[in-house]
Each structure stands twice: as structure tokens, then as C-alpha cells.
Amino acid sequence: MNSTLGYGLVLTGLLCSAFAAVVGIVTGLMRKESALPMVQKAVYGFAASMIGSNLVMVYALLSHDFSVKYVAQVGSRSTPVIFTIVSLWSALEGSILFWGAIMGAYLFAFAWMYRKEHGRYMQLSLGVMAAVATFFAFLIAGPANPWTHIANPLADGPGPNPLLQNHPLMIIHPPMLYLGYVGMTIPFGIAAGALLRGELGDAWLVPLRKWTLVPWTFLTVGIILGSWWAYAVLGWGGYWAWDPVENASFMPWLTATAFMHSTMVLEKKKSLKLWTIALALASFVLTIIGTFMTRSGVFNSVHAFTQSDIGPTFLVFIGILLVFSVLLIALRGHMLVAESQLGTIASREGSILLNNLVFAALTFVVLLGTLYPLITEGLFHKKITVGEPYFNQMALPLSLVMLFLMGVGPMLPWGQADPKVTQRQALIPGGVGLAIVAVCYAFGYRGVMPLTAFGFAGFVTVVTLRELFLPAQQRMSEQKESLATAIFVSASRANRRFGGYVVHLGIVIVMVAVAASSAYKVHTTGTLKTGEAMQVGSYKVRFDGLERGKEPHREWIAANLTIITESGAEKQYRGADAPRMNFYERSTDPVGSPTVSERIVSDVYVSLLSYDANGGSASFNMWVFPLVGWIWYAIPILVLGALISLWPQRKKAAAPAPVAAAEAVPGAP
Amino acid sequence: MIALVLSLVLTQGYAPPRQGQDPLDQVHEARVQLLGKQLRCAVCQGVSIADSPASMARAQLDKVRELVMEGKSDQEIYDYFVDRYGEWALMEPKKSGVTLGLWLAPLLLLVIGVISILSSTKKKDPAAPAPAAEAPPAEDDYLAKVRADLDK
Numbered sequence: 001m002n003s004t005l006g007y008g009l010v011l012t013g014l015l016c017s018a019f020a021a022v023v024g025i026v027t028g029l030m031r032k033e034s035a036l037p038m039v040q041k042a043v044y045g046f047a048a049s050m051i052g053s054n055l056v057m058v059y060a061l062l063s064h065d066f067s068v069k070y071v072a073q074v075g076s077r078s079t080p081v082i083f084t085i086v087s088l089w090s091a092l093e094g095s096i097l098f099w100g101a102i103m104g105a106y107l108f109a110f111a112w113m114y115r116k117e118h119g120r121y122m123q124l125s126l127g128v129m130a131a132v133a134t135f136f137a138f139l140i141a142g143p144a145n146p147w148t149h150i151a152n153p154l155a156d157g158p159g160p161n162p163l164l165q166n167h168p169l170m171i172i173h174p175p176m177l178y179l180g181y182v183g184m185t186i187p188f189g190i191a192a193g194a195l196l197r198g199e200l201g202d203a204w205l206v207p208l209r210k211w212t213l214v215p216w217t218f219l220t221v222g223i224i225l226g227s228w229w230a231y232a233v234l235g236w237g238g239y240w241a242w243d244p245v246e247n248a249s250f251m252p253w254l255t256a257t258a259f260m261h262s263t264m265v266l267e268k269k270k271s272l273k274l275w276t277i278a279l280a281l282a283s284f285v286l287t288i289i290g291t292f293m294t295r296s297g298v299f300n301s302v303h304a305f306t307q308s309d310i311g312p313t314f315l316v317f318i319g320i321l322l323v324f325s326v327l328l329i330a331l332r333g334h335m336l337v338a339e340s341q342l343g344t345i346a347s348r349e350g351s352i353l354l355n356n357l358v359f360a361a362l363t364f365v366v367l368l369g370t371l372y373p374l375i376t377e378g379l380f381h382k383k384i385t386v387g388e389p390y391f392n393q394m395a396l397p398l399s400l401v402m403l404f405l406m407g408v409g410p411m412l413p414w415g416q417a418d419p420k421v422t423q424r425q426a427l428i429p430g431g432v433g434l435a436i437v438a439v440c441y442a443f444g445y446r447g448v449m450p451l452t453a454f455g456f457a458g459f460v461t462v463v464t465l466r467e468l469f470l471p472a473q474q475r476m477s478e479q480k481e482s483l484a485t486a487i488f489v490s491a492s493r494a495n496r497r498f499g500g501y502v503v504h505l506g507i508v509i510v511m512v513a514v515a516a517s518s519a520y521k522v523h524t525t526g527t528l529k530t531g532e533a534m535q536v537g538s539y540k541v542r543f544d545g546l547e548r549g550k551e552p553h554r555e556w557i558a559a560n561l562t563i564i565t566e567s568g569a570e571k572q573y574r575g576a577d578a579p580r581m582n583f584y585e586r587s588t589d590p591v592g593s594p595t596v597s598e599r600i601v602s603d604v605y606v607s608l609l610s611y612d613a614n615g616g617s618a619s620f621n622m623w624v625f626p627l628v629g630w631i632w633y634a635i636p637i638l639v640l641g642a643l644i645s646l647w648p649q650r651k652k653a654a655a656p657a658p659v660a661a662a663e664a665v666p667g668a669p
Numbered sequence: 670m671i672a673l674v675l676s677l678v679l680t681q682g683y684a685p686p687r688q689g690q691d692p693l694d695q696v697h698e699a700r701v702q703l704l705g706k707q708l709r710c711a712v713c714q715g716v717s718i719a720d721s722p723a724s725m726a727r728a729q730l731d732k733v734r735e736l737v738m739e740g741k742s743d744q745e746i747y748d749y750f751v752d753r754y755g756e757w758a759l760m761e762p763k764k765s766g767v768t769l770g771l772w773l774a775p776l777l778l779l780v781i782g783v784i785s786i787l788s789s790t791k792k793k794d795p796a797a798p799a800p801a802a803e804a805p806p807a808e809d810d811y812l813a814k815v816r817a818d819l820d821k
Contacts, residue, residue: 236720243715345790353790357782365775376767384768385709387717387760394775416791523702525692592722609692610727619692 002065006056007147013049013100014137016042017130024127029196033119039126043111046133047104054101057094057146058085066153070094070146076159078552082171087160089174092295092310093146098175100140102182103133110186114207121204125193132185135317143310169229176222177249181287183215184252187259188284191277195328198335200273209263210646212280216256217642221635223249224510228632235579235594235607237523237623239631242391247370248290251363255283258359260500265349268414270339274329275356277336281325286363288318293370343415346422351409358401365394400452403511406504407460410467429466433459450519457512464501464508491644499645506637513630522624525609530616533564537624539604540564546611546618547575556580559608559618563597571597579608579620602626697737704743705730707760708750717760 020042027035057070061084066072074087074094089095107129114122140146190208194200226246231239240246259279265272292314342349369386376382411425436458437451445451471490475481481489491498522537533542544560558578564570573579573595581590594607603625611618692698705719710726718726718733729750736746750758762768 235722236716238720241716241720342790344792345787347790350786350790353786357779357786361775361779361782364778368771368774372762372768372771380767382767383755383757384762385715385757385760386762386768386771387709387715389707389761390771393761524695525698525702527692590722607722609722 002056002060002063003068003147003149006053006060006068007141007145009049009053009056010097010100010137010140010145010147013046013053013104014134014141016045016049017133017137020046020130021127021134024123024125024130025196026127028124028127028193033123036119036123039123039130040111040115043107043126043130046130046137047108050100050104050137053140054088054097057097058088061085061087064156066155066157067150068146069148069150070097072150072153072157074160075157077156079159083160086171089178090160093140093144095174095178096136096144096295096310097140097146099178099182100133100136102175102178103136103185106183106186107133110189110207110211118204118207121190121193121197124196125189127189128192128196129185129189132188139310139313143313167229167233169225169232173222173225173229176218176225178222180215180217180219180222180249181252181291183211183218184256184284184287186211186215187256187280191280192324192328195277195332195336198332200277200336202267205263205267208280209260212256212259212263212283213642213646216253216260217639217646219249219253219256220638220642223253224632224635224638231628232596233593235592237521237594237605237607237621237625239628242366242369242388244370245290245294247366248286248293251366252283252286252290254359254363254366255279255286258356258363259283261352261359262356265342265352269342269349271342271349272353273336273338274333278325278329279356281329282363285318285321285325286367288314288321292318344417346412346417346419348409348412348414351405351412355402355405355409358398358405362395362398365391365398369394396449399511400449400456403453403456403460403508406507407456407463410463410501410504429459429462432462433457445520447519450515453511453515457508460508461505464504468498468501492647495647495649496645499641499643499647502641502644503638504641506634506641509630509634509637513627513634517625517628517631520626524622525620526622527617527619534620534622536604536622537602538566539624541604541606541620541622543618543620544572544574545616546613547578549575554582554584556582557608557611557613559611559620561595561606563604563606573597579606581608581611598629600629603628693734693738697734701730701733701737704733704737704746707747708733709754709758709760711754711758 020039023035023042024039027033027039057068059065060068060071061075062081064071064075064077066075070091070093074091075084079087087094089098107126110129111126187208190204190211194204194208223246226249227239230241231237256279259276262272262276262279266276292311295310295314342353344350345353369391372386373384376384407429411422411429433455437455440451440454469487471494472483472486475486475490476483479486524534524536526534528534528543530543530545533540535541540563542562542564544562547558547560549556549558556576558575558580560575560578561573562570563573577595579595580593582593583590592607594605597604597606603623605623605625607621609619609621693701702719706717708718708729710716710718710721710723710729712723712725713721716726718729721727732749733746736749741749747759756763756768762771764772
């Protein structure tokens with residue numbers, strides 16, 4: 001019953017999206033705008049069927065309907081309700097079905113929001129988006145069908161993958177990434193629509209920008225949550241390993257970030273049109289390549305779902321996308337011509353061009369490093385590894401340049417900078433940066449890279465705060481407004497700009513946290529007998545003996561600990577809270593889980609390396625990571641900035657008051 | 670039946686009494702960890718043997734400890750692993766042969782990028798008027814005031 005209904009809805013969705021794609025693109029190219037309502041209705045139909053099919057699946061999971069193949073695969077009567085719902089995306093078929101629902105929601109939101117606007121592009125764009133939706137609906141209906149009916153169902157199932165049940169972050173990390181990935185379909189459709197139409201007006205840029213920022217925000221949150229999960233769960237004392245799947249999510253983030261900057265040059269100078277459009281196309285193509293990496297098993301990775309046959313289908317789709325994108329740019333690109341000349345290199349646009357180059361170079365490094373082992377193996381039958389040391393060596397200098405540009409860019413005017421003015425403006429921020437370096441040095445911190453990062457961070461922070469609050473200060477002195485009112489009004493008058501700078505502050509925090517935690521981490525390993533203690537950084541860790549525990553799906557051995565701070569404060573970690581080795585029946589190797597004692601200035605991180613139950617001793621890996629938590633604590637700031645930028649502007653028509661001109665300020669980075 | 674087997678397993682305990690090897694003294698262990706960071710765990714997914722909790726990686730790290738205690742140099746230890754597992758065992762690809770492209774291609778891209786940026790932007794014009802005059806009109810007066818304020 002559930003199978004039939006769910007599968008029927010998938011087929012309905014497939015029909016609707018295929019119809020919307022064909023009608024949208026054909027009538028769009030013929031410029032028959034009268035067909036738009038039909039396309040819109042088909043898009044709504046797709047959204048409704050996909051969301052409906054997902055609801056039926058959730059119902060089937062909750063009611064333990066083991067006659068549905070997917071439920072039989074991941075369901076279990078003993079799994080708690082929340083993880084039963086989460087298991088919707090805990091395996092391949094379910095995650096692609098869930099993908100369909102998100103796609104439906106995005107398409108619906110986009111089509112509905114602009115139902116009466118942008119008629120000239122709408123059919124083409126909706127058509128392209130619907131074509132992407134058709135691919136996913138086809139995947140769900142065919143190669144990755146979760147709805148297969150099982151004639152003689154078992155009474156119970158195995159439950160979802162235990163690794164996914166061990167941390168609450170697993171509940172939100174995947175949907176965030178999906179929202180980021182799927183959302184890139186919208187800017188892709190918008191950009192492809194503009195290219196198919198052969199023009200790109202200012203009005204069409206607004207949805208393009210906004211609908212890139214939405215998935216960008218989800219992608220940012222998803223990536224950071226993923227690194228938090230890796231840090232808190234996997235126990236190797238790191239949060240980022242340049243794993244192919246991490247890389248896959250990082251690449252579209254980089255191109256989308258570059259896009260958000262180049263779009264400012266486009267608006268202001270009517271230049272870089274093709275480049276900006278290409279970035280929007282690339283962000284989407286990279287999400288699909290990323291999904292392929294994650295789901296096909298080409299790369300062995302923690303994330304790869306095993307044994308899937310969707311790989312070939314995906315490869316064909318990637319091929320079509322690449323050919324389509326390249327053809328579009330080659331055939332239609334000349335229609336998007338620059339309407340003005342760019343200024344000198346020492347200008348706002350110059351700094352944004354450099355920023356785009358750095359982002360493009362980093363994307364290229366990540367793509368090259370990820371694919372190179374496949375290339376050498378395929379062409380030269382030589383197996384090589386491109387690991388963390390390569391990526392770090394490449395990414396570090398590029399990131400420092402990015403950080404520097406974050407400070408320089410906002411200081412420079414469009415067109416051409418006056419060296420004297422720039423020098424005067426750079427005086428205070430540069431001074432603060434140097435002072436920070438001097439203070440760090442005086443306190444015994446060494447190292448060119450981290451000190452440069454801290455210095456740049458100080459410089460960027462001062463520049464950014466000045467850009468954020470000077471308009472407010474201006475209002476306070478001129479309009480006699482209170483501080484809060486002034487900040488609120490100036491922020492809402494130029495919300496893109498204000499939000500962009502808030503995001504910059506968040507990124508500075510992340511970069512400082514990354515630099516400090518990797519350069520000044522303290523690492524010790526050692527073996528302790530029960531009752532012995534070991535020093536790690538300024539903390540003392542005492543081993544209080546081993547403890548065994550049993551859970552339905554695993555058995556564990558924990559090394560009970562007490563962490564003692566410099567001032568003598570003790571905190572005990574017992575049993576499930578202590579560093580453990582977990583033994584699952586399915587796996588011969590134990591799976592470790594660390595203890596992370598989170599503090600504002602530094603984390604103490606202990607994982608169990610080995611133990612001797614007879615002798616009562618245990619060996620530990622211990623780290624102190626300064627500031628590492630600030631990578632994840634920056635999430636709210638990043639989200640806040642993005643929300644400020646996304647906040648809808650009031651229509652300008654009202655009053656041509658002089659202050660309203662502030663709205664015209666471009667520049668949410 | 671399954672329940673029976675499961676209960677047996679659970680009462681017996683399938684956790685071995687001992688897992689892994691003890692680290693060396695501080696100085697040697699620090700070197701072991703640095704070397705371990707550069708060597709790939711054979712059964713894991715692109716993780717170094719210093720980072721991996723897998724028993725295979727632990728065993729390989731023990732081999733590194735052994736070699737360190739024998740007084741082998743870093744290069745000798747890398748060679749030991751490359752001889753057995755090929756270049757694949759190195760986390761950082763060599764800057765020669767097939768993998769040279771990995772290191773050079775991004776540099777090439779940067780050079781091309783910088784050249785094309787310089788050629789698409791205007792040359793500096795020493796006689797150019799002050800930015801306030803040259804700046805496009807959208808540099809609104811609101812912001813101009815802010816900038817003027819900054820210059821005080």
C-alpha cells in the first residue's frame with residue numbers, strides 16, 4: 001500500500017518535472033510567454049508529489065512497514081523515533097528521495113516567489129531547473145528506487161548505521177549539506193536562463209544573487225557542522241582531513257563565495273558578466289560532481305555509501321551538464337558584453353578580481369588534488385596519494401592572501417585609489433595588526449604563518465568594524481539618533497553590505513581559530529597506570545581505571561579520567577563520557593570515541609590508543625587545541641550575516657530622501 | 670537463535686584484553702608522530718597512520734617506532750615504506766615525475782590569472798584626478814561623508 005502510493009507519487013513527480021522541462025525550455029526559446037502558467041503548475045505538481053512521497057516514507061518508517069524495501073533496509077523497531085525519522089537520509093535510496101523533496105521545496109519557493117515577475121527569463125530558468133529535477137526523479141524511480149515492494153516482509157529490520165546514531169550533529173549535518181547542494185540548482189537555472197535568453201539585465205541579478213546566498217548559507221553551516229562531527233566523534237584529533245567528500249562540499253562553497261564577490265563588480269561596473277555566470281554554473285556542476293563522489297563509491301571514504309549502481313547514471317548526467325554549460329558559454333557568451341572599463345588594480349574591483357583569482361586557484365587545487373590519484377592510476381597505472389600535507393601547503397598561502405584582501409578590498413574605492421587616502425585609512429588597522437603580532441611575539445608565540453594570520457586578522461577586523469559602525473556613528477552625530485537606532489537604521493539601509501561585513505567577521509574568527517588550533521596545539525602520547533597522571537599543556541590528566549560497558553549494539557571499554565586545570569579544578573569523565581573503544585559485532589577493528597573537554601580558550605581532547613586490561617594501564621593520545629571551538633561558535637555569526645544580507649529591501653519608490661541613496665550602495669561581499 | 674548467539678557474545682565479551690602498542694619516550698615519540706603524519710594508512714581512506722585508529726595503522730606506526738629506535742634517518746624510513754607499498758604510501762606527493770604537475774599546475778594558473786587581471790585593469794594614471802572626482806556616481810554622498818570623516 002505504502003509502496004504503491006509512494007512510488008506513484010514519484011512517477012507523478014517525474015512526469016510533472018519532465019513536462020515542465022520540455023514546455024519551459026521550448027516555449028521559452030520560442031519566446032511564447034503565454035505558456036508560463038502551465039510550467040508553473042507542473043513545477044508545483046512536482047513539488048507536491050515529491051514532498052508527498054517523502055511524507056509517505058516517513059509514515060512507512062514510523063509504522064515499521066517492512067514491506068517497503070528501504071524500511072526493511074534501515075528500519076528497526078528498537079530504534080528511537082528521532083533516529084527513525086533521521087534514517088530517511090541514512091542510506092543511499094532514502095537520501096536521494098529526501099533530495100527530491102528538497103528540490104521540490106526549492107523549486108516551489110522560487111516559482112511562487114517570482115510568479116508575477118521576470119516573465120522573460122522565467123520559463124527558461126524553470127525549464128532548466130525542472131530538467132535537473134527530472135534527472136533526480138528518474139534516479140528515484142529507477143536506479144535508486146526505495147519503494148520496491150517486498151512480498152514476504154520480515155518482522156524487524158537491522159536499523160540505521162550505528163555510526164550515524166552516535167551524535168546529535170548527525171541529525172542536522174546531512175540536511176544542511178543537502179539544502180546547500182540542491183539549492184545550487186536555482187542559481188544554475190537562473191544563469192542558464194539568462195544565457196539561453198542571451199541577456200542579463202539588472203533585475204535578473206537580484207534573484208541570482210539571493211538564491212546563491214541561500215544555499216551558500218546552508219553549505220557553510222553544513223561544512224562546519226561536518227567538521228565538528230569529525231572532531232567530536234572520530235577521535236583522531238582533527239576536524240578536516242581533505243577527504244574527497246569534504247573537498248566535494250568545499251569546492252562549490254569556494255565558487256559560490258567567489259560568485260558573491262564578482263557579482264558586485266557586475267552590478268557596479270557592468271563587467272565580468274560571463275565570468276560571474278560561469279561561477280554560478282560551476283557551483284552547481286561541482287555540487288553534482290560532489291554528489292557523484294559521495295554516492296558512487298569511486299572514492300573510498302567514510303561518506304561513501306557502498307554498493308550503489310547510480311554511478312554510471314551520474315556520470316552521464318555530469319557529462320551532459322558539462323557539455324551544456326560549455327556550449328551555453330561558447331554560443332551565448334558573446335551576448336553578455338562588458339559595458340564599462342575596470343579601474344586600476346588598486347581599486348575595489350581590482351581587489352575583487354584578485355579575490356576571485358585566489359578562490360578559483362584554491363578550487364582548482366582542491367579539484368586537482370582530489371582527482372589526481374584517479375588520473376595517474378588511469379593513465380600511468382601508478383597509485384599515488386594526495387594527502388593533507390599537499391592541500392595544507394597549497395591552501396595556507398592562498399588563505400592568507402584571502403584574509404589580507406578581506407581587509408584591503410573594503411578600504412579601496414571603485415575606479416582608482418588615491419594612494420595618500422589609502423595610506424591614511426590603512427594607518428590604524430595596519431597599526432592594530434602589527435600590535436597584535438608584537439603582543440603575540442612577546443607572549444612567546446612563534447611561527448611566520450600563524451603570526452601573519454593574526455596580524456591580518458586584526459587588520460581586517462578593524463577595517464570591517466569601521467565599515468560597519470561608521471555609518472551609524474555618522475547618523476548619531478547628524479540625526480541625533482541613539483546608538484541602537486543608528487545601527488539598526490544604517491544596517492537596514494544597506495543590509496547587503498552590513499550583512500556581508502558581519503560574515504567577514506565570522507570568517508576572520510574561523511581563520512584565527514584554524515590558525516591557532518593547528519599551530520599551537522600541544523600533543524602528547526603516553527601510557528598511564530591507574531592513578532597516574534600526565535601533563536598536557538597546562539592541564540593534568542589522571543587515569544582512574546578502566547570500565548567496561550554494554551549497549552544493545554556494542555560493547556565498550558572506557559578509560560575513566562579526571563582532567564585537572566592549572567588552578568586545581570577537577571572534572572571527572574566516567575564510562576560513556578570517558579574516552580572509549582567501541583566494539584561492534586560487524587567490525588573487527590574497534591571504533592574509538594574521544595573525550596573533548598570544551599573550553600572557551602582551548603579544548604582538552606583525549607582519545608584512548610590502547611589498553612591492557614590485565615595490567616590496568618592505558619595509552620592515550622592527548623591534545624590541547626587553543627581556540628578550536630571558535631570554528632563552530634562562528635556559525636551563528638555567519639548565519640546572522642547571511643540573514644541580514646537576505647532580508648528583503650523595502651521598495652525604493654517611497655521617498656527620494658537623500659539617505660535612501662544608501663540603498664544603492666553595492667557591496668555585500 | 671540470533672538472540673541466543675548475541676547473548677553469548679555479550680556475556681563472553683568480544684573486546685580483547687589488549688589493544689595496540691605503547692608509545693615511546695617523549696622525544697622519540699614526537700618524531701614517530703611527525704613521520705606517521707607523512708605515511709598513509711594502508712586500510713583507511715586517505716588518513717595517515719598517525720591519525721588512524723585502525724589496528725593496521727597502529728601496527729605500521731609500531732614499525733616506525735622500531736625503525737626510529739634502530740636509528741634510521743627519516744629518508745630511510747620513508748624509503749622502507751615506499752619500497753613495500755609504492756609511492757602510494759606517501760601522504761605528500763613527490764615534486765618530481767608524474768606528480769610534478771600537481772605542484773606546478775596551480776602556480777601556472779596563478780601566473781596566468783595575475784597576467785590576465787593586470788591586462789584587463791587600467792594602467793595607473795599618475796595624472797588622474799582624485800578618486801572623489803573619478804569615482805562613479807553610485808559612490809553616494811552618504812558613504813563619501815563617511816570616508817571624509819575617516820580622513821580627518
